[in-house]
Amino acid sequence: MYIKLAKRNMERSLKIYTIYFLTLVFGVCIFYTFNSIGSQKIMMKLNEYEVHSFQKIDELMAIVSIFISCILGFLIIYANSYLIKRRKKEFGIYLTLGMENREISNILLIETILIGVFSLGLGLLLGVFLSQGMSIFTAKLFHVKMESFRFIFSSGAFIKTIAYFAVIYLVVFIFNVISITKLKPVDLLTDGRKNEKIKVKNLKTSMIIFIISIICIAVAYFIILDKNSGIIFINRTIIIPITLAVIGTFLLFFSLSGFLLRLVQISKRVYLKELNTFLLRQINSKINTTFVSLSFACLMIFMSICMLAGGFSISKTLNKNIDDSPQYDISLLYVGEPPINEFLNKNIYLNYYAEDYVTYYEYYNKNQNEQLGIKTYIGKDEGEKKSSYATVAKNDLITIIKLSDFNRIMKFYKKEGITLNKGEYAAFGDIKELLPSIQKAMDKKTKIKVNGQDLIPSKQPVMQFTMDAIPAKTNSCTFIVRDELIGGLTPTLGFLNLNFKGDKSKKEKEFLKEINTLDDNKETGTTCICSTREQLIASTFGRAGIVSYLALYIGLIFLIISAVILSLQQLSQSADNIERYKLLKKMGVDDEMLNKTILKQTAIYFMMPLFLALIHSIVGLKVAKVIVNCLGTNNVAEQLLITTLIFIIIYGGYFWITYIGAKKMVR
Structure with missing residues (x-):
């Protein structure tokens, strides 16, 4: 009798609360799909760094899924409270006819099991098919090629979904039983006739x-x-x-x-x-x-x-x-003494590795009175307009690079260099939206002071150019000055950008091994941080x-x-x-x-x-x-x-x- 009543009640609830059941199915589907991301990598051609990225995403999804399961649990319990409220009169009739709370709880248990099996089954079926489409989205997101399309079934995501939702439905059942046992037959039968109490009347x-x-x-x-x-x-x-x-x-x-x-x-x-x-x-x-x-x-x-x-x-x-x-194939960031060129020539035979390479330094004015922030340089009005950029809001200091280094970098990237007359400076950055503000400052003939000498802008317009291989564009502005002005400046970071020759994979491994050996040697007093383009991507x-x-x-x-x-x-x-x-x-x-x-x-x-x-x-x-x-x-x-x-x-x-x-x- 209990099973018959439960089946009838579920069919009736499905007609009235279709949204609730569809949402359960959709929740199970999404839960399975996002927890199956780690299984999709078998269809893709990945290097070791991309495999590691997939593992990180899979681990994060597992953590986030705990939070999502709690949210879905809240939704299901909340929805059930409305289902129970809708059926209070029905439960009141059951109690009036002689049923006990325990018997109504048995009906609710059977209903919860039937609902759970139904929503889990259909949701998992839809999730398995949706995850196949997610693999195509993932491949495009990671810019990787799919070796061959194959049907993927993630047993780990399948088991996790069943386990999480089984716990949720158990909590729902306990909540329902508690809700029923607290109510009296007269309250159940007359609940629909009661008006809501106003919380705030005045x-x-x-x-x-x-x-x-x-x-x-x-x-x-x-x-x-x-x-x-x-x-x-x-x-x-x-x-x-x-x-x-x-x-x-x-x-x-x-x-x-x-x-x-x-x-x-x-x-x-x-x-x-x-x-x-x-x-x-x-x-x-x-x-x-x-x-x-x-x-x-x-x-x-x-x-x-x-x-x-x-x-x-x-x-x-x-x-x-x-x-x-x-x-370029690899980038090295260098901090320490001696200068980067001297350090590299002393410890690494670059010509063995490199088809082409370039080294350069970024500098700051040693005199604090001569140091210039980006917000100060572009002016108060432009600074307020561009205050949503972190570098502008914090008035980050503008770095300086010498002309010969800049032209070597441009040559390395097969671009034309620039010339500067005595007493002039040029500027470049990689944040496109800040370039017009910098150009306005240059058009106003804004002077800067480098190593005690006043400089005016050259006729060269501000350039959009990215030097550093980092995933975030943070170079709001860099000044280019003639080499003779660099002598009294403070070097901050040294850089090496390099393209390997010959067997690039072999040379890359040898180079990284040699750099790691140098970096581990504390006697050198240096820090070297290497990143390959594959790692960066x-x-x-x-x-x-x-x-x-x-x-x-x-x-x-x-x-x-x-x-x-x-x-x-x-x-x-x-x-x-x-x-x-x-x-x-x-x-x-x-x-x-x-x-x-x-x-x-x-x-x-x-x-x-x-x-x-x-x-x-x-x-x-x-x-x-x-x-x-x-x-x-x-x-x-x-x-x-x-x-x-x-x-x-x-x-x-x-x-x-x-x-x-x-x-x-x-x-």
Whole structure:
């Protein structure tokens, strides 16, 4: 009998709460897909560095999946609470007919098992097929070739998915049993007739709370966007504006139920139009009881927008930096005495390894009065405009390179060098958006002082050029001066860029071994850091992959959870108000007006958290832009198109399905 009842209840729940079951299936599918990434590498031609990057991504996905499973567990428990609420009358009848709580718990256990098997089976099946498409995305992300396409099944991801969701369903069952045992038959039978209690009745109190919420949010925005404290210097103090924004969000939704209805009542024309009186009281009642979940939904939507747009921008920026980086086989960064040329000639026979190579130094003015920061150089107005760039906000010192070194570098990259007359300087950088500001300063004949001598800009325009093989573009500006001015300057870092000759793979291994031997020898008093182009590409694409996967994984889950919470609440309210809708029909309200009211109610409920989340995102995306600008240059706004499409498909899809479901339920 229990199995029969459980099967019937599950079939009925599937009809009423299709969104809930689809979300379970989708959650299982996403969970399996992202945990199977490590298995996809067998289809790709990878070097040892790329294999290592894949392992790092796989390890990170395992850690993130623990967090995701907790979030999904919360969603499932939350959704079940609404399923239980929808069925309170049914359970009350069971208890009235003589069933015990233990027997109802048995029914719930069987239902949980059936739901778990159903969602796990279908979700895993979809996940296995989706992971095949993910492998193509991964290959493009890492810029690697697929040796041959083959059907991949990750046994590790399969077992992990079953284990995680089995634990989640066990917790759901325990939660359901506790919920049932706490309620009495009379409460179960009459629950649908009870009106919600208003949390805040006093209009004055509601307005005060609303004003406090606006102040909290405004102060949070001010702290984050303040030019002095700055979003550049993200540290532990960032917790202060985040906390204020979260508190402000909760207080705002908490206060709405106290004055939203009265605010609309001021305009009788709006309040008394069609079924607006009924509609607004429904919305007011719902906000009153669900302000916590509305606040969470708003914050998750905000995080989803920032993660998707910011994550894709960071990934694109890192990949673009590789395309723009210098083309050489290996780069060596040198710190120590003697100078890099002398050290290399003494310890390494470069002609054995190199087909071509170049060495150079970067310098700072020794005299602090002559040291110049990028913000000081481009001026206050331009500095304020470009304050989203870390180097400008912190007024990083501008480095100096001598003319002969620069021309050797240009020759190494098969580009033309430049000439400088006495008393002149030139400039270059690798952050495209800062170049116009530098050019303006040069057009104004801005003087600089190097080694005690005043210099004016040459006629050579500022150049966009990348010297260093690092995944982030951080060279806002470097000055080029004649060699005779370098004598009194302080060398900072020495560089060697080299192309191997002959058997490059063999020469690379020998060179790295020799460098490591020198670096381990403390008697030399030097530090050498080597990175090959393969290492650079693998590490950069690895970072891009991690960011992209995290953005997709967490952003999608947060978006789905927020949409599901709003959807379940609307469907639950529609189910609870069936008698009210029947009464409206008896009073002469036609189906068209009822459907229009349901559409308005669903739209308003979905739009409230989305609207505030979009306002939060304006500030959040500025923070994301700063982080992206620390790595290079990429417009975060460009990625909003992709994010918007994702929102239209998922959030808009859940909204429309909720409206259709509520309309069918009422009909």
